[in-house]
Amino acid sequence: MIQFDRVWKTYPGGAEAVCDLSMEVAEGETVVLLGTSGSGKTTTLKMVNRLIEPTRGRIVINGTDIMEQDLIQLRRGIGYAIQYIGLFPHMTISENISVVPNLLKWPRDRTAERVDELLTISGLDPEEFRERYPAQLSGGQRQRVGVARALASDPPFVLMDEPFGALDPITREQLQDEFIELESEIKKTILFVTHDVFEAVKMGDRIALLDAGRLQQLSTPAELVENPANEFVDSFLGQHRFQLSLLTKTIKTIMPELRPTSPESGSAKSEARLRARSSLIEALDLFKKTKQATLPVYEGKRFLGPIEKKQLLKVITEVLGETGETS
Ligand SMILES: Nc1ncnc2c1ncn2[C@@H]1O[C@H](COP(=O)(O)OP(=O)(O)O)[C@@H](O)[C@H]1O
Ligand SMILES: [Mg+2]
Missing domain, CATH: 3.10.580.10 (CBS-domain)
Structure with missing residues (x-):
């Protein structure tokens, strides 16, 4: 479980990126952080693996304040996938996926097995892709590798920041579907960032809608669509409401x-x-x-x-x- 307890982040220039955020992500749950650009989604996410430090408040994982946990240990338990996945260009696909298992000093054959397993469930034939370099992959394939890398050491928590954001709509939908399928088997605790309400409804067990760093509503997709908590939520859903109803x-x-x-x-x-x-x-x-x-x-x-x-x-x-x- 991930708990945010009255978390604030004020950047040195004075920007209040996250204001008084309290919420929980239950074990095995996917919570989507939804909001327009600049609403504080990425800041919220990066505070969980301590890429950013909160100004005030506490984030608790498995009962312990993350600031009291060993940083390396903490990050090993949290997979992280981002939009421009930053695969290492000079490493093969196999080497890219092996980064964390190698840090954890897994035996060679266990890592090799895991790489093949992840490539297979990501729809990439290991024989064909193992030894390729990132530049030899399409955008969709690279993004699949990015997600595979985040899952490599089988961490209980996964943070995903617009992981499918840079893809064309068809590839994007395909990767969303694949991930939902995969997720139903591996059951991770996931915090997923997107600005796309349709993606949020599709991926989230619950959605946390942020505006200017403040949580506006935290509820299931169906509740969000049927019972917007305030005018902001209502206008955020806007003209998509009918389509969203049919989706939820x-x-x-x-x-x-x-x-x-x-x-x-x-x-x-x-x-x-x-x-x-x-x-x-x-x-x-x-x-x-x-x-x-x-x-x-x-x-x-x-x-x-x-x-x-x-x-x-x-x-x-x-x-x-x-x-x-x-x-
Ligand atoms: N390193 C930084 N320094 C100062 N302000 C920042 C920094 N990173 C983000 N911000 C500001 O914090 C707010 C939230 O940013 P961010 O969390 O990246 O939003 P989102 O991911 O929802 O687009 C924005 O107003 C942004 O300009
Ligand atoms: Mg962002």
Whole structure:
């Protein structure tokens, strides 16, 4: 767990970057720091691994104030991935990922195994990429290596500062999806920075919305969208509210309204399935792609019921109505 307790950061020039921040990131949780440029996201993140020192207040990790922890030990437990990942250009991909394991003096074969494992889960064939240099990779591939490097020593905490920010929208979405998939298996405690509300909604268990160094709202994506805490939050969501509603409402949340009855029949068994946690937008997308009238919904391996495209469209129309009324 990471706890911020009345944390302030005032830079020498007088800029109040972070003001009286108190919040917690629970074990295994992903909290997204969201806000416009200059709202204090990076400062908040860098105080956690002590790249920046707070002016006042305490940051506590696993019950101990970080200022009382050994700096090297602290940083070894915290993976760090940033936008311009700064892979070492003169080192191969394998050497780049091995930096922390080497510092920790892992045996050679354990490190080599870990490199291959990370490359594989990052969608990069180890045979092909191990010995390449960063300049021989695309932006998306480099960013994957950056994330792999942050995870190399399997740290319990991960800090990510706009890790997909420099990518084109398609590659970006692909990396977000891959990371969500990966994250569901490795279950880290993650603090993730972005200025993009769609990315925040997609990646976060909870979102901490900052404005001028002050926390405006800390809640689940659905709560943020449905119940903005103040005018700032409301205007931050702005005209995206309808689209965000469709993103934060999941198939699972609308299942009770649909009361599916018929079990999945043998003949209708399709390859395509909806996940209970799919958003309404993802669901609509899958109906479009598969051209099916009905799709099965699964939560993990458990079959929850079928859902009809007609039903989905009806719910979406209702959401559209609600959003229209409140704004
Ligand atoms: N090293 C620094 N010295 C002085 N002011 C800084 C420094 N770094 C950031 N700031 C100021 O602190 C505020 C927050 O910056 P930052 O945390 O980088 O915001 P964000 O990551 O949300 O864009 C901004 O007003 C910025 O100009
Ligand atoms: Mg920043």
